Amino acid sequence: MEPRESNNINSNQQGCGLKDSSWCCQFKNASNPLMARYVYGLIFLAANMLAWATRDELSSISALTELKGFKACKVGKDCLGAHGVLRVSMGCFLFFMMMFWSTTRTSKLNEPRDRWHSGWWATKIVLWIILTIFTFLLPSELIDLYGEVAHFGAGVFLLIQLVSIISFITWLNDCFASEKYAERCQIHVMVFATGSYFICLVGIILMYIWYAPIPSCLLNIFFITWTLVLLQIMTSVSLHPKVNGGILSPGLMGLYVVFLCWCAIRSEPEGDQCIRTSGTVTKTDWQNIISFVIGILAIVIATFSTGIDSKCFQLRKGDKPAEEDDVPYGYGFFHFVFATGAMYFAMLLIGWNTHHSMRKWSLDVGWTSAWVRIVNEWLAVCVYLWMLIAPIIWKARQTEST
Template identity: 30%
Template sequence: MIGVKDQNDRRDSWHHGGWIGKMIIWFLLIVLMFFMPNVIVDIYGILSKFGAGLFLLVQVILLLDFTYTWNDAWVEKDEHKWYMALLAVSVGCYIAAFTLSGILFIWFNPSGQDCGLNVFFIVMTMILAFAFAVIALHPKVNGSLLPASVISVYCAYVCYTGLSSEPRDYICNGLHNKSKAVSTSTLILGLITTVLSVLYSAVRAGSSKAFLSPPSSPRAGATSPLLSPDDPEAGEKKDSEFRPVSYSYTFFHLIFALASMYSAMLLSGWTSSSDSADLIDVGWASVWVKICTEWVTAGLYIWSLLAPILMPDREFFS
């Protein structure tokens, strides 16, 4: 699908049709994997770690884009009720973020136990949430509280998923008595999040004009007909006219490929077989991946606020 810019391209029909052939190939690939040597699976596991990391990064970027778009849509209405709605949602998100952080202290810091690592993760999440608000509301930044509050809730949720992935025999994991329920709910929620992220990524791929759309795609109405509608040859030329595709097919398939890698890592515990091999998405590898995702999210959000100040000569697009 690389380089497909015209709907008259033969590969455009491959992208939209041929479902019977695609299903046959998909089935044959599944059967073929049972006969592949283990080294092939190991290589794919290594590649999937990087692919899954890229997918998590895409999720973070799309989340930031969503929060800014949401905020701008309500601010552009320039009405008192929408400003009050922004304030109400922002306060509600911050209450949810700090409430969840407080619950994490109860679940993952049992009394009488030395759980310094868990306390560090939770306190850092609360500090980041407070820092988001301070930086966003600074006069020089001229930010908004809504994106800061949404990112704070997301960071608190990621912190929870990270701590819940700790080995069930770890003394500081207060959910060890509910291992089956927690692992199942985490798996279901993770898969739902993955599906929604993939669908939203595909939608964004079709709506973006600056980054994801084919560079040669003209805007609607920008081209003029080659022949007059009354010309008898107009009907023959109509099918040969350039019809740009509405989104980047390459990005579309890339997102699905990265999502499949993320799903593989979710199901295999990031290929870590030393911790709770009988449970899904449990082990220290999963813990650190999710905690690092939280920190990367925080770093990208803070950078989105400070970049226009640190580099005033550059033009930044929302």
């Protein structure tokens, strides 16, 4: 859910003629934080591609496997592969953490921190490159330590993303249920809800066919069956008279939960007879490449969309009206999400295991990856159910106290 976009981000365009009044002119004057988000997204995408290159492409170049000039590399083996991914990730993390500390609590447009966030691109790109090179000079022990911390940071990213998605789903449900749209959107709600449940059931049936073809696939049968149970629990709680959450939000949450279950099973390592169609082909083909590219783009898009959704994480949501010179989104939160996203893409590229070698064009494969996805699915259901029943609990406590 993208926050309100300010209509008054054009107060610093001195020196721009009529022919130069586009967003390029606004970049030149550091006056367009809405467009600045996409530049940070491109930097993040470049870091993802560089991390992939150090894992798959550069490690196959014999000249780079003998980086004797880098003492920390131990003849190159600790600067490529999984360690190379962690080093690139660390450079990206340091860059966005510097941006976080330098832009947090920015509230008004055209103040120095706003101009730093929205401009100075040449300086910031050079800073990112320097930080990335700097990580390749660090000892391997420090990179191993960063890899352990990255597990926690990636978990924080998943939690932030989870809350953001659930907040969007509940906001969409409340919007359709409001007095303004309740009557005119009844048919739309029923169509969307019915379609969501239909897709969920089709997805569950297909997972049984593809990933549980024989009775001995007990783990996959448990994952899929428990997902179906969780879908039923979410629907029952949402339709309870005291909750009255409607049928749309559990349907949309069901899509998210089924998707997480599918991702978890797809992350299981190769060679198992229960994963016949999950990519057991050892050769690299166009399907593997397309899946990998889509996965990388999904990481960038997920990080971008979560980063601009700072309002659902505000502890205090006062009634103070927004002013025209307010920043359109939280800069500090935006950069913090990208910093944790840097740790997240590292975990996906190494399968959440620094000692785990992954096949070329593979992403997020391994038992650790599978269990991370499953736990994320269960946590998503718990957070969603809590958001449904929390208002009832708080209301009951207020009634008892009075």
